[in-house]
Amino acid sequence: MNLQKNIPLKEHTTFKIGGPAEYFVEATSAEELQEALLWAKENKQQYLVLGGGSNLLISDDGYKGLVIKLKLDKLEFIDTKVIVGPGVKLAYLLNTSLEHSLTGLEFAAGIPGTVGGAIRGNAGTFGLGMADVVKKIKYLDESNEIREMYGHQSGFAYRHSIFKENNWIIVQAELELEHGNTEKSRALIKERLDKRQEAQPNQPSAGCIFKNIRFEEVDDLEVLKNKHVEVDNFLQFKKIPAAYLIDRAGLKGYTIGDAQVSEIHANYIINKGQATAEQVIMLISFIKQQIRDKYGIQLQEEVQIVV
Numbered sequence: 498m499n500l501q502k503n504i505p506l507k508e509h510t511t512f513k514i515g516g517p518a519e520y521f522v523e524a525t526s527a528e529e530l531q532e533a534l535l536w537a538k539e540n541k542q543q544y545l546v547l548g549g550g551s552n553l554l555i556s557d558d559g560y561k562g563l564v565i566k567l568k569l570d571k572l573e574f575i576d577t578k579v580i581v582g583p584g585v586k587l588a589y590l591l592n593t594s595l596e597h598s599l600t601g602l603e604f605a606a607g608i609p610g611t612v613g614g615a616i617r618g619n620a621g622t623f624g625l626g627m628a629d630v631v632k633k634i635k636y637l638d639e640s641n642e643i644r645e646m647y648g649h650q651s652g653f654a655y656r657h658s659i660f661k662e663n664n665w666i667i668v669q670a671e672l673e674l675e676h677g678n679t680e681k682s683r684a685l686i687k688e689r690l691d692k693r694q695e696a697q698p699n700q701p702s703a704g705c706i707f708k709n710i711r712f713e714e715v716d717d718l719e720v721l722k723n724k725h726v727e728v729d730n731f732l733q734f735k736k737i738p739a740a741y742l743i744d745r746a747g748l749k750g751y752t753i754g755d756a757q758v759s760e761i762h763a764n765y766i767i768n769k770g771q772a773t774a775e776q777v778i779m780l781i782s783f784i785k786q787q788i789r790d791k792y793g794i795q796l797q798e799e800v801q802i803v804v
C-alpha cells in the first residue's frame with residue numbers, strides 16, 4: 498500500500514478548498530480498497546472515500562485520518578450492459594457509451610465526478626438519475642466484505658441511496674443502456690451542455706449547495722403562495738428549486754471573504770480565489786437563516802461537509 502502523508506485536498510475537490518489529508522492512498526482495485534480499510538481499522542483511523550471531489554466541502558484543517566481516492570476504472574461493454582468501476586468519470590462513461598451506440602445516460606451530461614459518487618447520491622438532472630440505469634451494484638459493507646445488490650433494492654430516492662445511508666462503498670456497477678439514436682442523443686447533450694454553460698458559473702464550486710424542496714416537505718403550500726412564491730410553476734417536478742428561493746431572498750452576489758453566492762445561479766457558492774471552508778460554511782448558515790426567516794423553509798445541504 499503506497500501510503501502518502503499530508504496531501505493537500507484542495508487539489509482533489511472541484512471547490513479547490515480543503516487542507517491536507519493526514520494519510521492518503523489510491524485504490525485501483527477492490528482488494529486495494531479492502532487493504533486500505535483494514536489499515537484504517539487496525540490503526541484506529543477514520544477514513545474518507547474520495548471520487549471526483551465534486552460534492553464535497555472539506556475543512557481548512559484537512560482530514561485527520563485516511564483519505565482513499567478511488568481509481569477503480571474498469572469499463573466493459575457487453576451488448577447493452579455496461580460494467581463500470583466507481584472511479585470512472587461520468588463524462589467519460591457518457592462519451593464511451595455513445596461510441597458503443599448506447600444511449601440512456603443523457604441526464605449525466607455536465608455532472609462532474611465519478612460513477613461511485615453519482616450512484617451514492619443518485620446524481621441526475623431533468624428528473625432522471627443513476628437509479629434509472631443501474632441494474633446491479635457490488636459494494637463493500639461495514640465488515641469489509643464484497644456484497645451484491647440489485648438497483649431496485651438500493652433505496653434510490655432524490656439524491657439518496659442505501660449506500661449513502663450505510664456508508665457502503667460501491668466497487669462496481671452494472672448498467673443497462675439501450676441501442677438508441679446516438680445522433681439525437683448527442684444533439685440533446687449538446688443542447689443541455691450549452692444551457693448549463695449559460696446558467697452555471699464556471700468558477701470553482703461544488704455544484705448545488707442545497708437540495709430542492711420537495712412539495713411534501715412543505716407544511717402548507719398556501720402559506721408560500723401568500724408569500725408570492727410561484728408554486729404553480731413547479732408542479733411538473735413537485736419541487737421548489739432552492740435557487741429560486743435564494744434568488745427571491747435577494748442573496749445573489751452575497752459574499753463572505755472569497756465565498757460568494759453566484760450571480761448566475763443562486764444555489765451555487767463559488768470560490769472567487771482564496772475562499773476557505775469556514776467562509777463557505779458561514780455563507781451556508783446565513784442563507785439557511787434567511788430562507789427560514791422569509792419562507793419558513795429549512796434548506797438541507799446537498800453538498801457534503803467534511804469537518
Ligand SMILES: Cc1cc2nc3c(=O)[nH]c(=O)nc-3n(C[C@H](O)[C@H](O)[C@H](O)COP(=O)(O)OP(=O)(O)OC[C@H]3O[C@@H](n4cnc5c(N)ncnc54)[C@H](O)[C@@H]3O)c2cc1C
Binds near residue numbers: 567613619702705
Ligand atoms: C459544476 C457542478 C455541477 C454539478 N451538477 C450536478 C447535477 O446536475 N446533478 C447532480 O446530481 N449533481 C451535480 N453536481 C454534484 C456532483 O457532481 C455529484 O454529486 C457527483 O455525483 C459527485 O460525485 P464525485 O465522484 O465527485 O463524489 P465525491 O464528491 O468525491 O464524493 C461525494 C460522496 O460520495 C462518496 N463516494 C465517492 N465514491 C464513492 C463510492 N464508490 N462508493 C460510495 N461512496 C462514494 C464520498 O465518500 C462522499 O461521501 C455538480 C457538481 C459541480 C461541481
